[in-house]
Amino acid sequence: MPAMPPAHASTVPSRGRRGDDPTAPIPRLVAVWSGGRPVCIDRPLTDDPLLVGRGDEADLVLADTSVSRAHARVHFDGACWHITDLGSRNGTYVDGQRLRGELLLPAPRVIRLGDSVLVPLADLAGELAAPELHGPHVIGERLRRVFAALAGLAEVSPSLYVRGESGSGKELAARELHRRARPHGPFVAVNCAAIPESLAEALLFGVRRGAFSGAVEASEGYLRAAHGGVLFLDEIGELSLALQAKLLRALETRSVVAVGDTRGHTIDLQLCVATHHDLRAMVGSGRFREDLYYRIGRPMLELPPLRARREDLPWVIAGVLADLDPALRCDPCVVEACVLRPWPGNLRELVTELRVAAQRARQDGRTCVEPRDLADDAGMTLAAQPATRDTTPPTPPPPREPTPASPGQRRQTEARDAELATRRPAIEAALRAAGGKVSVAARALGVHRTQLRRWLAHLEIDPADPA
Numbered sequence: 001m002p003a004m005p006p007a008h009a010s011t012v013p014s015r016g017r018r019g020d021d022p023t024a025p026i027p028r029l030v031a032v033w034s035g036g037r038p039v040c041i042d043r044p045l046t047d048d049p050l051l052v053g054r055g056d057e058a059d060l061v062l063a064d065t066s067v068s069r070a071h072a073r074v075h076f077d078g079a080c081w082h083i084t085d086l087g088s089r090n091g092t093y094v095d096g097q098r099l100r101g102e103l104l105l106p107a108p109r110v111i112r113l114g115d116s117v118l119v120p121l122a123d124l125a126g127e128l129a130a131p132e133l134h135g136p137h138v139i140g141e142r143l144r145r146v147f148a149a150l151a152g153l154a155e156v157s158p159s160l161y162v163r164g165e166s167g168s169g170k171e172l173a174a175r176e177l178h179r180r181a182r183p184h185g186p187f188v189a190v191n192c193a194a195i196p197e198s199l200a201e202a203l204l205f206g207v208r209r210g211a212f213s214g215a216v217e218a219s220e221g222y223l224r225a226a227h228g229g230v231l232f233l234d235e236i237g238e239l240s241l242a243l244q245a246k247l248l249r250a251l252e253t254r255s256v257v258a259v260g261d262t263r264g265h266t267i268d269l270q271l272c273v274a275t276h277h278d279l280r281a282m283v284g285s286g287r288f289r290e291d292l293y294y295r296i297g298r299p300m301l302e303l304p305p306l307r308a309r310r311e312d313l314p315w316v317i318a319g320v321l322a323d324l325d326p327a328l329r330c331d332p333c334v335v336e337a338c339v340l341r342p343w344p345g346n347l348r349e350l351v352t353e354l355r356v357a358a359q360r361a362r363q364d365g366r367t368c369v370e371p372r373d374l375a376d377d378a379g380m381t382l383a384a385q386p387a388t389r390d391t392t393p394p395t396p397p398p399p400r401e402p403t404p405a406s407p408g409q410r411r412q413t414e415a416r417d418a419e420l421a422t423r424r425p426a427i428e429a430a431l432r433a434a435g436g437k438v439s440v441a442a443r444a445l446g447v448h449r450t451q452l453r454r455w456l457a458h459l460e461i462d463p464a465d466p467a
Contacts, residue, residue: 023125023126024125025122025123025124025125026044026045026124026125026126027044027045027076027120027121027122028042028043028044028045028120028121028122028124028128029042029043029045029050029052029060029074029111029118029119029120029121030042030043030118030119030120030121030128030311031060031062031116031117031118032117032118032119032310032311032313032314032335032339033116033117033314033332033335034062034063034064034115034116034117035063035064035115035116036115036329036330037318038314038315038317038318039130039314040128040129040130040131040311041060041061041062042127042128043059043060045074045075045076048075049073049074049075049082049084050073050074050075051070051072051073052067052071052072052073052074052113052118053067053068053069053070053071053072053086053113054067054068054069054071055069055070057069057070058070058071060118062113062114062116064113064114064115064116065114066089066090066114066115066116067088067090067113067114067115067116068086068087068088068089068090068114070086071085071086071088071092071113071114072084072085072086072088072092072099072111072113073086074111074120076120076122079106080104080105080106080425081104081105081106081107081108081120082102082103082104083099083102083103083104083105083108083111084099084101084102084103085099085100085101085102088113088114089114090113090114090115091114092111092112092113093111093112093113093336094108094110094111095108095109095110095340095426095430095444095445096110096336096337096340096443096444097429097430097433097434097444098433103429104425105425105426105429106422106423106425106426107120107122107426108120108426109310109339109340110310110336110339110340112332112333112336114332115332116332117314117332117335117336117339119310119311119339121311124141124142128141128311129141129144130315131311131312131315132144133315133319134172136316136319136320136323136347136351137169137172137347138312138315138316138319139172140309140311140312140315141311142304142308142309142312143169143303143304143309143312146173146301146302146303146304147173147176147180149301150173150176150177150180150181150301151180151181153299153301154177154180154181154182154270155181156299157298157299158251158269158270158271159251159270159271159272159273159295159296160177160270160271160272160273160299160300160301161273161274161279161296161297161298161299161300161301162174162272162273162274162300162301162303163274163275163276163278163279163300163301163302163303164274164276164302164303164304164305165276165303165305165344165346166276166345166346166348167306167345167346167347167348167349168303168304168305168306168346168347169303169346169347170234170274170303171189171232171234171274173272173274173301173303174187174189174230174232174234174272174274175187175232177230177270177272178229178230178270181230181270182228182229182230182270184228184229185226185227185228185229185230185269186225186226186227186228186229186230187226187229187230187232188222188225188226188229188230188231188232189232189234190203190204190222190231190232190233190234191234191235192233192234192235192236192237192238192239193234193235193238195238197240200239200240200243201243201246201259202219202221202259203219203221203222204221204222204223204243204246204247205221205223205246205250205256205257205258205259206219206220206221206223206224206256206258206259206261206265207219207221207258207259207260208258208259208260208261219258220258220265221256221258223250223256223267223269224256224265224267226267226269227267227268227269228268228269229269229270230269230270230271230272231269231270231271231272232272232273232274233271233272233273233274234273234274234275235274235275235276236273236274236275236279236296237275237277237279237282237287237288241287241288241289244288244289244292245289245292247292248289248291248292248295250267251271251295251296252295254266254267254268255267271296273296279293279297280293280297305343305346306343306346306347306350307341307342307343310339313335313338313339313350314335314339316347316350316351316354317330317334317335317338317350317354318330320350320351320354320355320358321354321358321369324355324358325358325362325367327367328358328361328362328367328368328369329367329368329369330368330369331368331369331370331371333370333371334357334369334370334371334373334374337371337374338350338374338379340443340444341378341379341380342379342380342381342447343379344379344380344381344382349378349379350379353374353375353378353379354369356375356378357369357373357374357375357378358373360373361373376443380448381447381448381451420455420458420459421459423455424459424461426445427441427445427452427455427456427459427461428461430444430445431461431463436463436464436465437463438452438453438456438463441463
């Protein structure tokens with residue numbers, strides 16, 4: 001992906017409170033899109049409300065002609081965000097819905113003022129710097145802080161376990177480990193899920209010439225190829241138990257014995273393994289060797305999903321569109337919609353959907369990607385597919401006495417009820433703004449309409465009269 005021009009990296013550092021714990025989270029408001037490009041204008045929220053606008057008197061100044069001089073006021077009281085529109089010309093939108101007067105929300109995800117998009121954050125400490133572009137990947141403040149630990153982890157352990165959702169950047173973390181720990185050695189990336197089981201041993205450990213029919217040439221294998229550098233084994237849980245045992249042996253002895261060979265070859269490498277599964281759970285179910293887990297399961301690096309890095313999304317959007325066509329622009333409502341959606345497929349899904357949206361705009365002869373170009377289900381949680389319909393009347397089960405809930409189950413239920421209760425103000429506000437339409441409110445909340453209907457039933461909220 002080509003580097004974006006310097007104008008895309010407008011950064012104003014955070015003004016933290018003097019004397020505060022530097023590791024304590026600072027509630028802040030971050031402008032992430034303004035003037036048709038991604039920006040990083042960070043303002044901490046103190047005890048006084050934050051004035052946002054185009055005028056010099058504003059605390060957060062936006063160089064956006066669609067923003068009023070004194071557009072909106074934002075305050076965080078420690079529990080809720082107070083957002084007030086100050087009679088702006090083009091309106092204030094919170095989570096996709098136009099604000100009338102003042103709104104209180106426990107966790108708003110995005111605020112749009114005119115053509116500028118802002119993200120409220122309450123869980124980051126210290127300074128917030130503009131993201132860095134690495135191909136389709138964007139390394140923002142959260143990933144930057146996660147990656148900062150890589151060099152130190154490499155010093156204390158010859159292996160690293162990276163866990164994260166599909167598309168969250170596990171190979172990027174492995175390459176960052178290589179850059180920080182062994183930059184002069186090779187980097188060998190292997191997707192264990194894509195290796196045919198019949199060839200897995202030969203590909204990993206190598207083959208001696210003549211070891212079997214068809215082995216006309218010797219092969220060193222992935223482990224020896226990574227000697228002096230980093231070997232990245234993605235989806236390591238897909239390896240058979242037999243191969244896991246041989247891998248453990250190679251790591252313990254620092255020696256690899258090729259198929260058909262009798263002598264070992266010394267290896268010195270940094271191992272990075274990754275999976276979107278929980279290896280501990282796989283050990284418990286017998287799908288992963290316990291001894292190998294204790295060898296490679298620590299230290300563990302957890303990668304945040306894209307929905308936990310909302311401030312990075314505009315930079316991804318701008319980078320993808322610039323890579324497709326430097327003339328392409330993006331409507332701020334598209335940025336707003338992308339920030340609101342959960343993107344279960346993470347970066348992989350977002351990049352694909354943006355390319356499709358850009359193609360739709362170009363087919364219409366437009367250079368601006370608009371909300372109508374983004375599919376309604378893009379970035380949304382996949383709904384469960386209905387089972388095949390069975391016309392046979394079901395046999396009613398025999399009546400049975402209900403099993404009383406255990407204390408642990410009761411505590412879990414109470415915790416779920418309490419968490420859902422905190423969502424009530426946002427749900428009611430979304431329903432009011434949507435005129436009682438569940439599908440519209442669900443889209444604004446970033447959940448599937450079926451999930452929202454479950455919440456409404458549990459909270460006993462009437463969509464037509466959310467109160």
